Every structure is written in C-alpha cells, then in structure tokens.
Amino acid sequence: AVKTPVEIGMAAASDIFKFTLVNDAPEAYPLGTTEVNWTATDVNGNKTTGVQRITVVDTTQPVLKFKGSLNLTKEATALATPVELEVPEVLELFPFTLTTDAPGYGDEHPVTSGDHITAKFLLGTTKVTWTAKDANGNAMIGIITVTITDTVKPVLKLPADITLEATAVKTPVEIGQATATDIYDVTVTSNAPEDYPLGTTEVTWTAKDANGNVNTGVQKITVVDTTKPGLILPVDKTVEATGLKTPVEIGQAKGTDIFK
Template sequence: ATVLVPDTALGTATATDNCFTPTVTRSGVPTGNLFPIGTTTLTYNAADLVGNTATATQRVTVVDDTPPTITAPPNVTASTVPGTCAAAPAIGSATASDNSGIVAVTSNAPASFPKGTTTVTWTATDPSGNTASAAQLVAVNDLELPMIIAPANVTVTATSASGAVVSSAALGSAAATDNCPAVSVSSSGIPAGNLFPIGTTIITWTATDASGNTARATQTVTLSYAVCLLYDPTKPAKLGSTIPIKLTLCGADGTNLSAAATVVHAVRLTKANDTVSGTPEDSGSANPDNDFRFDPTLGVSGGYIYNLSTKNLSSGTWSLHFTVNGQGDYTIQFQVK
C-alpha cells in the first residue's frame, strides 16, 4: 500500500549562502509521490556557485492503522469418534487480506474437539500489528449408543400363591458404559414391593447417556412352584398298567399352594438316556385335554392327579413334563418295568 503525499505537503527546503543564493535539489521522493508504509528519508542538497554544498534530510512516515479483513470458514458439525468423546474434523482455513499485501492468519483451534460446541477464533495480523478476528463454531455430537449388560436371570421358588419377594440385591444391577461420561441406568418391570408373581417377569434395564442416547437389555425373573410328589417315583410300575401320578404344588418351605383354579397340564414324555419321546395318554376320561384333575382330598388341602397309561411305553425311567397355568417346564419321573 502507498499514500500520495503531494509536494505541497512535503514543503520546500530553504538555503542561504554568504555570497550567492544556493541551488537546492531533492532526492528520495518515490515515483508519483506515492510513499510506502513506513519511513522514507528525503535528502535536500544546497550548492553555491563555487561548488560548496550542504545537505539536510526529511523523514516521511506513513502509518498503517487500517486493520485487515478476515472471513472465518463455515461452521462445522461432526460426530464423536467411536469409543471417544471427541472428534478431529477438518475445519478449513480463514481467508484474509490487508492493504499492505501481507497478512498472517492464526487460530486457537485445538487438535481435538470435545463433545459440544467450541468457538474457534481466527485472527489476521498485518505487519503493522493491526488485527481482525472472525469466529467459527465447531459442534461435536455424540450419536454413539451406550453399552449395557443386564444382570443374570433369576429363578426363584414361590413362597406363596402370590409369588415371592425378590430383593433388589438378589436381582442385581445392570452394568453400563459409554464413550462419554455420565451414563445413567434405570429399570422397568419390577413389581411393587418386589413381589414377583409365579411365572416369568421381564425386567428392562435402560442405559441413557448425557446426549439422550439409550440402550436396553432384559433380565428374566422366573418364579415356579416346588413340586411335592404324593407317589414313590422309584417304585416301578408294570408295563401296560396305569400310574396315578399324584402331586401338590408347594412353596419353598413345602406349604401346599395347590388350588382348583390352577391348571396343571401334561405336555410330553421323555425317556432317560434315550431319544424316545411321546405324548402322555390318560387312562379313561378322568384327565380331559391332558389336564391333571384337582382332588381336594389329596395332601393337606388338595392336590392333582393324572392317571397315566403306560401301554405305549417301554421299560425304563421316564419323565413327565407339565406346565402350570401355561407356564414353566416342570418335570417329574416315574419307572416302568
């Protein structure tokens, strides 16, 4: 950059001599009187008629107080690098110009940007120390889901017809991790008072990170009856005969929990140490639909009986599989000879 300084602004040197009026000349003025930024020294020379000379100097200082111009690159949005809570996206470069033709551009951008929004300040500086700045926003979003592992499934024997209380300690807790700090774990599906009904209850564990990303895992809590046999499973029955399979549904302490409204349904037969299996057959019509019949005279307060036919079986140890109210896989054994 240059500045026009006319001769009228520069002025005229004055010179005197003891004999004659001297001649004054000037050197150092740029072409067209266009002075560059900084200091330019002009030399004035006075000479008399006999060749005696004298010189004087004038300094012309052009001060640059015009700041540069700068434009920040566009804002940037990126996602965290998997397994980390930061990103290192390409953010581009600012563009700058100055009247001097020379400008340096710097920024305070970090090597890696944390989750959230970071303001990057770009600064342009010219040789005279004038500065200008512009801002760029770099937003890093966390889209990575947490990881969660549910506690182990739990199997408990009922303590009453309502089920059983399973403590929080017995249920355990889910373990969760995330690429960013602050992940919380919640659960749903736990009954009031931790009183779980007989059957299978699904607990859903949810991990939620600070960005609202979620992951889920499930745990099953299975409550079943204890089976109290009212026959001797080691006493073999004659092949072709009928075995009166008698039992009660008990609590963990042996309390009889049998009830007429509870449906005990025979499902299948399997033979020990063999691949043979079959469908239970009742003798007569005492067990329609393969359901055990409730008998209030069995046990202390009633139980169940299934008149099992052995005519299509073979000798050996067999297992009778049954469900209770359509749930579970209960197994009892009997012998055939």
C-alpha cells in the same frame, strides 16, 4: 519489503531559457515518508531544487478467509472431544501474526495461516476467535462456533434370562444387575418386583446418561412348576368282614403343594 507504486505527479518550472526537470523518485515506495528531490536546470546551468514528500501508510485490516463452515457440529467422542479446525487464510501485505483462543491455544501460541489445528471441546457450543494482527498494528478477528452434541444412547448389558423352579406362590429371584457404559455419567434402573409369580415376567432395565439419552432392554424371568404335589395317605387298615362286600371308613388322603 513491501513497496507501493505511487503516481506522484509532475513538477512544473518556468524560465526564459530552456530547462530540464528531473527527480530521483523510485518506482515504488516503502511504508513511511520518502523525500523525492526535484531539480530544474536551465541551459545556462542555473538550478532550482525542491522536495516532495510521499508518505505511505497502512491502515488496512488483514482479511481472514475461512474455507469451511463457520458453524461446526460434532458428536462427542470423549468428555473433551478432539476437533480438527481449519486455520483461516490471512490476506495481508505485511508480516502478521495469527492467534486463536481455541482450547489449548492463546496469544502465546501463534498458528499458521491455512494450516490445521486440533483442539478439545466440552459438550455444548464454544465460540472460537481468530485474530490476525499485522506489523503495523492493524487487526481483524473472525469467529466460528464449535458445537459438541451427545445423541448416542448408553450401551446396556443385561443379565441373562433366568428360568427357575417355583419355591413359593411368588418366588424371590436373584436376577443380577445390568450395567451400562457411556462417555458421560449414566444411571441404571429397573422395574423388577421383589418376587415373581408363576410364568414369565419381563424386567425392563433402563440406562440414562447425564444428557438424557436412554437405552432400554428386557430380561425375562420365568418361574416354572415341575414339582409333583406331596401325597399323605391314610394308614393301612385291616377290618373284619361284615358281608360279601364290607363297607370300610378308609380315611382321607392329603396333598401338599405350593399351588392349589
């Protein structure tokens, strides 16, 4: 039990004859009221007694001592991110309880002074209150903040680049679909046209998560033309000579191709 040393002073007595003055005072005093009995006895055996009351009270709040920062910032690792918290040390003479309102904890789950706990926090800033209360009803609170941020871009996986033969002046192409992964909801969009001209078109894919983090990537769609034009010849002709060199109307060949 906690006992407090007290300077209680000295009683005084007067008598015609010599006397002795004694008390039953302890060296230290427990919480509450202690009666100290004083006795004055003269040399003839006459005694006088009196009582001094020493009252020890506790009105001092516990002291919370935080070793680390009062403002923690962590990058999100999950929708509810685990964060290790250092439990503050409590400086207190009397027995006490220490509780916290960190996620997953409460008054029914006391924690140990100077220990560590792990709580899970959502995105944003959360205030965590620590409450130390001693056996005599004195209480002290301390507050820290835990901030969970999301600055990580989504992971973007692109479909493969494509090279294909032209089938029209602008060729329809099945380019596939990019995908993205992130802790939070993510949308994937692109600037892909409906069809593609000859040459290389860069399709930009954009992944954007619910917190505004953006990642982009480029898929290349290359349309080539390696197909020879189609050729339609005029029909063969047989004509009668009209001279050493005979003029002949041979007609006109025709070419066919996607391109001019």
